Amino acid sequence: MSAGPATTAPALNMGGRRLPPWVATTALLLPAYGWLMIAIFLPLGAMFLFSFMTATPIGTKEIGYTFDQYKIFFTQPYMWQVASWTFQIAFATTLICAVTGFLAALALARSGLGRSQWVFLILILLPFWTNGLVRIFSWTMVIREGGFLDAVVQFILPEAASVGFLYSRPAIVLGLVHGYLPYMVLTCYIAISTIDDAIVEAAESLGARWWTILGRILIPMAAPGLIAGSVLIFVPVVGAFMEPRILGGPQGVTLGTVIEDSFTQGFNWPQGAALSFMLLAVVLAIFATFSGVLRRNAEL
Amino acid sequence: MRLSRRAMVQLMGGTVLATTLLGPRRALAATKITVLNWQGYGTDEKWALEAFTAATGIEVVHDYFNSEAEMITKLATNPGAYDVVLINSARIAQAAGQGLIQPVDFAKIPNATGLAPKLKDHDNMQYEGETFGCAWVWGMNGLGVRDGKTDPDSYAALADPAWAGKVALFDDAVTAVGLGALATGQDMNDPKDLEAVKTFLQSVRPNLHNLWTSEDQWNKAFAANEFDLSVAWSGGVVRSFRNGGLPVHFVVPKEGAIGWLDGLAVPTTAPDVDAAHAFINYMIDPEFYFRWATEVGAPASANVDAMAKLPEDDLMKQVHKAEYIDTMSIMSALPDERRDAFNALWQEMKAYYAAK
Numbered sequence: 001m002s003a004g005p006a007t008t009a010p011a012l013n014m015g016g017r018r019l020p021p022w023v024a025t026t027a028l029l030l031p032a033y034g035w036l037m038i039a040i041f042l043p044l045g046a047m048f049l050f051s052f053m054t055a056t057p058i059g060t061k062e063i064g065y066t067f068d069q070y071k072i073f074f075t076q077p078y079m080w081q082v083a084s085w086t087f088q089i090a091f092a093t094t095l096i097c098a099v100t101g102f103l104a105a106l107a108l109a110r111s112g113l114g115r116s117q118w119v120f121l122i123l124i125l126l127p128f129w130t131n132g133l134v135r136i137f138s139w140t141m142v143i144r145e146g147g148f149l150d151a152v153v154q155f156i157l158p159e160a161a162s163v164g165f166l167y168s169r170p171a172i173v174l175g176l177v178h179g180y181l182p183y184m185v186l187t188c189y190i191a192i193s194t195i196d197d198a199i200v201e202a203a204e205s206l207g208a209r210w211w212t213i214l215g216r217i218l219i220p221m222a223a224p225g226l227i228a229g230s231v232l233i234f235v236p237v238v239g240a241f242m243e244p245r246i247l248g249g250p251q252g253v254t255l256g257t258v259i260e261d262s263f264t265q266g267f268n269w270p271q272g273a274a275l276s277f278m279l280l281a282v283v284l285a286i287f288a289t290f291s292g293v294l295r296r297n298a299e300l
Numbered sequence: 301m302r303l304s305r306r307a308m309v310q311l312m313g314g315t316v317l318a319t320t321l322l323g324p325r326r327a328l329a330a331t332k333i334t335v336l337n338w339q340g341y342g343t344d345e346k347w348a349l350e351a352f353t354a355a356t357g358i359e360v361v362h363d364y365f366n367s368e369a370e371m372i373t374k375l376a377t378n379p380g381a382y383d384v385v386l387i388n389s390a391r392i393a394q395a396a397g398q399g400l401i402q403p404v405d406f407a408k409i410p411n412a413t414g415l416a417p418k419l420k421d422h423d424n425m426q427y428e429g430e431t432f433g434c435a436w437v438w439g440m441n442g443l444g445v446r447d448g449k450t451d452p453d454s455y456a457a458l459a460d461p462a463w464a465g466k467v468a469l470f471d472d473a474v475t476a477v478g479l480g481a482l483a484t485g486q487d488m489n490d491p492k493d494l495e496a497v498k499t500f501l502q503s504v505r506p507n508l509h510n511l512w513t514s515e516d517q518w519n520k521a522f523a524a525n526e527f528d529l530s531v532a533w534s535g536g537v538v539r540s541f542r543n544g545g546l547p548v549h550f551v552v553p554k555e556g557a558i559g560w561l562d563g564l565a566v567p568t569t570a571p572d573v574d575a576a577h578a579f580i581n582y583m584i585d586p587e588f589y590f591r592w593a594t595e596v597g598a599p600a601s602a603n604v605d606a607m608a609k610l611p612e613d614d615l616m617k618q619v620h621k622a623e624y625i626d627t628m629s630i631m632s633a634l635p636d637e638r639r640d641a642f643n644a645l646w647q648e649m650k651a652y653y654a655a656k
Contacts, residue, residue: 081651249510261643
């Protein structure tokens with residue numbers, strides 16, 4: 001993919017006359033970059049502009065420009081609390097995904113399942129094939145008071161109190177983990193697959209216990225996969241609004257739902273846009289922090 | 301919120317005419333009018349249009365909008381395209397102010413004699429002393445109460461410890477703040493003391509079980525016994541009881557309901573003003589309403605005669621008592637600053653509820 005002009009130009013040999021290399025490069029890049037321009041940068045640029053407006057630019061209203069939308073954390077101090085919940089949920093989701101996803105990937109990559117490991121990989125991917133909304137709603141049936149979970153628990157222990165925890169932050173984390181776990185399994189699986197069996201065998205033959213192998217060899221060598229998976233999960237989870245809304249009930253107030261409310265209920269696009277860009281800034285900061293690891297991972 | 305209510309009416313309709321954008325073609329039809337409305341919202345019932353064409357020779361075709369902003373935009377950018385438009389009464393003054401709709405000529409609408417005076421002459425319908433919309437259908441936000449519980453007589457019950465953990469609110473800024481305003485004895489459309497509204501809404505927290513956003517969500521949670529007392533739509537409660545068999549009934553507290561009113565209007569540039577009025581006349585006709593309400597499902601009619609035509613045991617009729625028209629406050633247009641203040645207050649309340 002990283003083929004430069006020098007290697008691509010000869011392929012386009014039109015009627016014996018060679019085109020200048022930059023023509024071929026432009027022709028090859030144009031579809032992708034044109035699409036990116038239209039699909040990402042144009043709306044993003046418009047939203048960036050909106051975030052400085054005093055009102056939603058639809059209708060006949062006079063529009064002014066202001067920085068006020070970016071001051072929401074000071075004009076509405078409860079937003080700090082909302083941000084704190086959001087990041088708690090995102091960290092918990094990422095951590096749980098990292099632990100369970102890494103272990104699952106380890107089992108898949110190193111258990112010698114042979115060809116059947118592809119079946120297991122496809123099973124991991126299954127959640128991607130079902131509609132997110134359906135997945136979330138089915139969780140509400142399971143974890144609500146008197147739901148399936150309660151039915152099972154009370155079948156075993158008839159006297160047991162309800163264990164339903166719908167409308168709580170753990171419920172939100174549960175739904176998010178379900179949705180995003182496959183990213184972690186896949187990135188870790190790829191990273192672990194590249195670890196040479198000989199290294200592990202050498203450690204074993206030298207008497208290393210399993211926890212030494214895990215802590216000194218497998219985790220450090222799979223770190224790029226873990227970090228890439230964490231970024232892939234953390235970023236969308238910070239902005240998630242569907243899971244908090246449906247599984248969190250009154251507890252489901254996050255930056256994502258506040259942004260969604262600004263756009264839909266409040267019809268206050270500037271506010272929603274400003275919040276989105278503040279969130280984007282945080283996300284970019286996270287990317288910047290881990291960019292070195294990500295780059296290394298991309299080369300794997 | 302309005303969209304989902306329409307969506308429900310549409311779903312109930314079942315036979316909604318997604319396919320009849322062009323309507324039944326009649327070579328003989330002398331005139332043709334175009335109606336702009338939400339899809340599946342009464343005016344496009346196939347049987348009704350056939351009956352109307354048979355009676356008047358006027359053919360009716362439809363164009364639809366998906367949001368009120370889109371409706372205003374369509375009116376503004378397509379002059380001469382529409383003869384009748386559905387407008388929420390809160391939008392009448394805006395549309396009239398922009399010169400998009402013309403005053404209604406009630407002389408051409410004989411059925412208007414049956415309209416409830418409060419709805420027909422409501423401030424929302426007026427602009428500079430003239431009536432620009434013909435009241436059509438209305439509904440209320442009040443309280444949905446589980447059968448067998450004591451009916452509350454005031455919105456104050458939402459904060460009454462007797463309902464601890466058994467209350468649900470509607471996740472909508474205008475409704476929530478309006479509720480707080482009514483509960484604290486203020487004008488729902490212009491509460492002067494937002495602090496009092498805030499204090500009231502905060503006092504609901506110990507009772508609050510959930511916030512609902514859609515009728516479907518409300519039905520599932522109510523069926524699962526999650527709450528007993530809820531802010532609810534009058535039409536929604538009727539549907540939940542009638543179609544879902546849920547043990548719920550609708551209560552209008554002494555402070556009155558939060559009402560909404562939809563009107564039909566004639567665009568300034570309408571090609572056929574007389575035919576447009578004839579259609580509006582048909583839309584408030586008791587015969588039409590009877591069939592719409594009993595066979596398809598409809599909101600309450602602004603025409604008292606039409607409501608009277610419904611059988612005594614009809615739930616819509618029992619819930620939408622004429623006396624409630626007098627006590628309810630109708631949602632009006634909000635200036636932007638006030639709407640923003642409502643939204644900010646509700647967002648803060650939601651964060652407050654989440655901190656429980």
